[in-house]
Amino acid sequence: MNLKNIVKSWRLLPHPIRWVGVVCIGGTLTIAGIIFLILPGPGIPLIIAGLAVLASEFVWAEVVLRQLKTKAKAVAEKSKRMWTRSGK
DSSP, rough: OOOOHHHHHHHHHHHHHHHHHHHHHHHHHHHHHHHHHSSSOOHHHHHHHHHHHHHHOOOOHHHHEEEEEEHHHHHHHHHHHHHHHHHO
């Protein structure tokens, strides 16, 4: 089963069922990511994945994900400038 069929099947589900599924999966990923910020593990990727899942149904999660992406690009640019300035 390819991704296109999965998305098509997902969209055929009634909205309340999709909503509950998104909240459960996205919330679990986000909470696990927050826990892994304290414990050893992939915290930031899990938070991003959780927000991406939540953004499929919630506008607020899409806004937070967009802001996170913008800030990540700014940090990457700053670190790139610092890296080239140090001469390495």
